[in-house]
Amino acid sequence: MRAVLVLAAKDLRVLLRDRAAAFFTFAFPVAIALLFGYVFSGTTGEPLQVAVLVERDSPAARAFVGMMESDGAFAVVRAATREEGESLVRGTEAIALVTVPSDWEERLAGVRAGGSAGLRVEFDPARRAEGGLLVGKMHELGFRAAFGEAASAWKPVAVDASELAMERGVPANSFAISFSQGVAWALFGAVLSFCAGIAEERQRGTLVRLLVSPMRPASILLGKAVACFLACMAAEWLLVAVGAAFFGVSVSSWAWLAVASAATAFGFSGVMMLLAGGFRTQGGAQGAGRAVLLVLAMLGGGTVPLVFMPGFLRTLSDVSPFKWAVLVAEGCTWRAWGAAEMWMPLAALVVIGAVGLASGAALVRRTA
Amino acid sequence: MIEVRSIRKSFGRIQALDGIGFSAHRGEVLGLLGPNGAGKSTCIAVCTGMIAPDSGSVSIGGRGSPRDPEVRRLLGVAPQQMALYESLTARENLAFFGRLYGVADPVRRADELLDAVGLLPRARDRVGGFSGGMQRRLNLAAALVHDPPVLLLDEPTAGVDPQSRGAILETVGRLAAEGRAIIYTTHYMEEAQRTCSRVVVMDHGRAIAEGTVQDLRAAHGGDLESAFLALTGREIRD
Numbered sequence: 366m367r368a369v370l371v372l373a374a375k376d377l378r379v380l381l382r383d384r385a386a387a388f389f390t391f392a393f394p395v396a397i398a399l400l401f402g403y404v405f406s407g408t409t410g411e412p413l414q415v416a417v418l419v420e421r422d423s424p425a426a427r428a429f430v431g432m433m434e435s436d437g438a439f440a441v442v443r444a445a446t447r448e449e450g451e452s453l454v455r456g457t458e459a460i461a462l463v464t465v466p467s468d469w470e471e472r473l474a475g476v477r478a479g480g481s482a483g484l485r486v487e488f489d490p491a492r493r494a495e496g497g498l499l500v501g502k503m504h505e506l507g508f509r510a511a512f513g514e515a516a517s518a519w520k521p522v523a524v525d526a527s528e529l530a531m532e533r534g535v536p537a538n539s540f541a542i543s544f545s546q547g548v549a550w551a552l553f554g555a556v557l558s559f560c561a562g563i564a565e566e567r568q569r570g571t572l573v574r575l576l577v578s579p580m581r582p583a584s585i586l587l588g589k590a591v592a593c594f595l596a597c598m599a600a601e602w603l604l605v606a607v608g609a610a611f612f613g614v615s616v617s618s619w620a621w622l623a624v625a626s627a628a629t630a631f632g633f634s635g636v637m638m639l640l641a642g643g644f645r646t647q648g649g650a651q652g653a654g655r656a657v658l659l660v661l662a663m664l665g666g667g668t669v670p671l672v673f674m675p676g677f678l679r680t681l682s683d684v685s686p687f688k689w690a691v692l693v694a695e696g697c698t699w700r701a702w703g704a705a706e707m708w709m710p711l712a713a714l715v716v717i718g719a720v721g722l723a724s725g726a727a728l729v730r731r732t733a
Numbered sequence: 734m735i736e737v738r739s740i741r742k743s744f745g746r747i748q749a750l751d752g753i754g755f756s757a758h759r760g761e762v763l764g765l766l767g768p769n770g771a772g773k774s775t776c777i778a779v780c781t782g783m784i785a786p787d788s789g790s791v792s793i794g795g796r797g798s799p800r801d802p803e804v805r806r807l808l809g810v811a812p813q814q815m816a817l818y819e820s821l822t823a824r825e826n827l828a829f830f831g832r833l834y835g836v837a838d839p840v841r842r843a844d845e846l847l848d849a850v851g852l853l854p855r856a857r858d859r860v861g862g863f864s865g866g867m868q869r870r871l872n873l874a875a876a877l878v879h880d881p882p883v884l885l886l887d888e889p890t891a892g893v894d895p896q897s898r899g900a901i902l903e904t905v906g907r908l909a910a911e912g913r914a915i916i917y918t919t920h921y922m923e924e925a926q927r928t929c930s931r932v933v934v935m936d937h938g939r940a941i942a943e944g945t946v947q948d949l950r951a952a953h954g955g956d957l958e959s960a961f962l963a964l965t966g967r968e969i970r971d
Contacts, residue, residue, distance in 0.1 A: 371832040375818070382820035382859075570814030574875065577781040577810045578833045579802040 368580050372588030373595065380558055380596060389554035390600050395607050398540065398547030402612060405539035405670075412440040413495055416450045416459035419443075421467035429465055429510050438502055454487065460495050461488035463503065476511040537613055541699040542670050544608035548694040549667035549687040551600035552629065553658050556637040559593040561650040563641040563729065586726045589641075590634040597630035601694070608698075617701035625693035625711065632714030635721020636686055642728025666691040689713040734759050734914030735883050740779055740789035742938075749775040750786070751938035757914040757931075759882070762905060764929030765918045766961060768970040772938040773918050774813070777887050780916065781810055793883055806834065809881035813888045815868045816875070819861030823852055823871055826860060827878055834879035846874040851900060866897025873901060877908070884908060884915045890924060902928055922958035932957075936965050 381387050417433065419426045434441045442459055444450030450462040464485035466472070472482040484503050488496030509516070536542050566572040575585050605622065608614030616622055640657065644650040663669075664678075665687025671679060682688040689710040696702035696710065735757050742750040749772050757763035767773050778784040780791055782799030793799055794807045817826050824843045831839030847853040850870040860868060873889055886905065890898045905928055909915055919925055925932055926946050934942040934949070942949060942964050946957055953960035 367835070368833055371829070375821075375829045378825070379818060379820050569819075570812045570816035571818060573781075573783070573812045573814070574810065574816040574830070575833070576783050577799075577805060577808060578830070579806050580833060581802055 368578075369584050369588045369591060372575070372580070372585065373592040376559070376562060376589060376592035377595060379562065380592070383558070386554070386558035386561075390551060390558055390596060391554075391603055393554060394547040394549075394551035394600060394604055397550045398544045398604060398608065399612075400543075401546055401670075402538075402540035402543035405542060412438055413461075413499060414440050414442060414459045415499065416442045416444045416453040416462045417465065418445075418447060418450045418462060419465045421469075423470040425470035425473050425510070426465045429469070429506065432506050432510065433463075436502070436506065438498075451487070454489050457489065460492040461486055461499050463499075473511055482507055482511060536699040537615055540608055540612035541614050542672065542695075544604055544612065544614045545691050545694040545698060546667060546670055547604045547608075548601055548629070549662045549665055549691055551604055552597055552633045552687065552690055553662045553667070555593060555596040555600055556633050556640065557651065557655055557658060559589060559596070559637045560640040560644065560654050561647050563589055564644055564647040564650040567645060568647055582730050583726065586638065586722075586729060590638060590722060593634045593637045594630040597633050598626050601626045601629060605694075605698070614698055616698055618697055621697035621702070621707060625697045625707070628711045628714040628718075629690045629693060631718035632686055632690065632721070633718070635718035635725065637721075638725025638729065639721040640725070642725040642731075661685040662687045664688070671695075686714070686717045689717070734794055735780065735916065736792045737776070737780065738790050738792075740776070740786045740791070742775055742779060742784065742786050749938050750779065752789070753935065753938060753940050754789070755933045755940060755943060757883075757916050759912050759914055760909055761931065762909045762915045762917050762929045764925040764932035765916055765935060766922075766925055766932055767935035768965050770970050771935040771965075773935055774887070775938075776935070777810075777885055777916075777918065780885055781805070781808060806879065807881055807883050809876035809879065809884045811873050811876040811884070811886045811889050813891065815865075815872050817860045817868060817871055820859060822857050822859055823847055823863070824856040826871065827875060830875050831878045836879055839878075842878060846877055847871075849877075850874045850904060864897075866893040869893045869897055870901060870904075873904060882913055884913055886915060886917045888918055888920065890919065890921065898924070922956070922961055926957040934961060934964050941965070 380390065415433070417430055419430060430441065433439050442453060444453060444462065447464070450464070453459040454462050466483060466485065469482065472480060476482050484507060486496070486500055486503060488499065566575070576582060605614065605616060609616060640650065640654045644654050664682045665685030666674070666682065667687055671682065671688065671691060674682065692710040693707060693714065696707050700706070737756065738754045739752045740750045740754065741752055753772070753776060755763065765773055765776065775784065779786050780799065782805055785800060791799055793804050796804050796807065799805050799808060818829070821829065824840065824847065827843035827846055828839040831842050836842050844853060844856065847856050850873060852867060852871060852874070855863070855867065860871065863871065869889060873886070876884060876886070889905070890901050893901070902924065905915060905917065917925070917929060929946065931943070931945050932949065933940050949960040950957060953963040
């Protein structure tokens with residue numbers, strides 16, 4: 366066991382000496398977590414940026430735009446021309462362009478006689494959900510414009526809407542989600558570094574020197590797995606520490622975090638060994654290995670968080686080990702899971718680790 | 734100290750070793766010579782225990798096969814490749830290998846060896862910045878870290894300048910004088926002539942000649958290179 370730890374310590378030292386590998390294992394995941402955290406923070410609680418084009422100025426048009434401006438749901442940007450309005454939407458500075466037509470005043474007056482006051486709403490196809498919300502708000506504001514503020518008190522359907530106080534299962538902020546995502550990128554960096562490291566040992570001949578030492582081949586591979594395990598654990602704990610210290614990420618259970626990070630590190634040591642067995646050269650590991658890991662990381666919630674994925678993609682993501690790692694990270698932070706919810710992703714990680722280590726070790730020994 | 738008996742090894746239809754046998758004794762440098770594809774590398778791999786022979790046996794120090802990890806403690810190997818970690822310093826490389834073998838004070842042992850191969854002033858420098866000759870000397874030092882009685886040196890002077898070659902050959906001579914058994918492969922015949930007390934010429938996985946350099950020169954005339962070419966032919970091998 367002493368030799369296994371000596372080998373693991375050497376591998377960790379080599380990892381830290383390689384600036385690119387150390388960056389992608391420890392610093393890059395934090396940077397990604399911050400980036401996505403800030404990106405997601407911009408999509409919640411902010412008023413909708415809407416461009417408004419008034420085709421002909423009139424008291425009714427001015428009043429309608431004033432209503433929009435005073436409504437907390439909107440941040441109105443005036444467009445002087447249609448081209449300018451479209452450009453604001455295409456440039457993603459506004460989610461939609463609302464056109465108040467030139468005959469707005471006349472048509473508004475006709476509403477009481479059964480007519481319709483038409484408004485035109487053109488929205489960014491990538492913001493369909495907000496587009497639907499905007500259409501609903503236009504109906505509300507149009508009704509108020511046509512029948513006056515007093516009429517707006519009339520509500521045919523009384524909707525009692527309130528915010529539900531959640532004990533658990535709700536992220537405190539966007540960083541709670543993004544730091545769990547960052548775990549995927551930390552594992553990506555660690556696995557790729559160690560996978561390439563084994564290929565490099567094979568190519569440079571240092572693996573020969575290890576194989577002719579008194580260490581058994583199984584102990585050599587165990588040393589590699591232990592080093593990868595420790596690097597994965599360290600990267601994950603670093604992320605949680607930064608998130609908890611500076612970005613309001615709360616850990617629901619430190620005990621679960623210890624269990625989850627250990628299971629994750631074990632699972633990904635298996636992934637590393639399997640890839641190391643599959644790719645004999647450093648180029649293969651860093652090329653094809655990176656591509657395989659990238660697809661799995663993206664599918665497992667590394668870019669689009671699992672909670673935002675459409676249903677079919679969330680089901681498909683079951684094949685990615687990253688999904689289970691992100692889930693257990695979320696489980697011991699904002700999801701505040703207990704044993705009933707944690708057991709399945711934990712079991713998945715342990716099975717992935719065991720299968721990966723057994724089959725990967727066999728492949729590495731065959732190609733040594 | 735190392736005895737190779739009737740080793741056969743094939744890879745598919747290729748017979749890499751075809752009943753080769755030889756032995757190297759304490760204080761002896763045995764040259765293992767042969768053209769490309771003669772089976773030298775396979776022979777070294779069998780002697781280190783990395784490959785199991787189909788038949789025949791290797792015994793190290795009278796304690797059995799190198800497939801046994803404890804027997805491998807008697808072996809020091811300098812592979813043909815520079816088997817060193819470029820991102821570690823020279824001292825860290827040797828200390829790491831020392832720890833793997835359970836050497837009592839690996840850092841002190843590393844410094845002794847660095848001094849022996851003329852690299853002590855560069856102990857704290859990363860190996861990635863070393864010249865080819867410096868790496869070769871360090872590669873040899875790494876084989877000695879646990880003070881083994883048997884050494885397998887696979888082309889230890891390939892691609893180095895005459896100064897480093899001279900230093901390596903001097904070290905090999907000193908190691909033999911200390912009583913180690915050394916198996917030495919090389920393509921440089923003048924080097925074998927200068928260093929080896931006996932040579933085995935291999936071709937097609939067999940030992941086709943064995944004896945002292947003087948024996949071979951007497952049998953085939955000229956120098957060792959002439960004897961080698963007379964034994965293995967002049968056609969180019971790939």
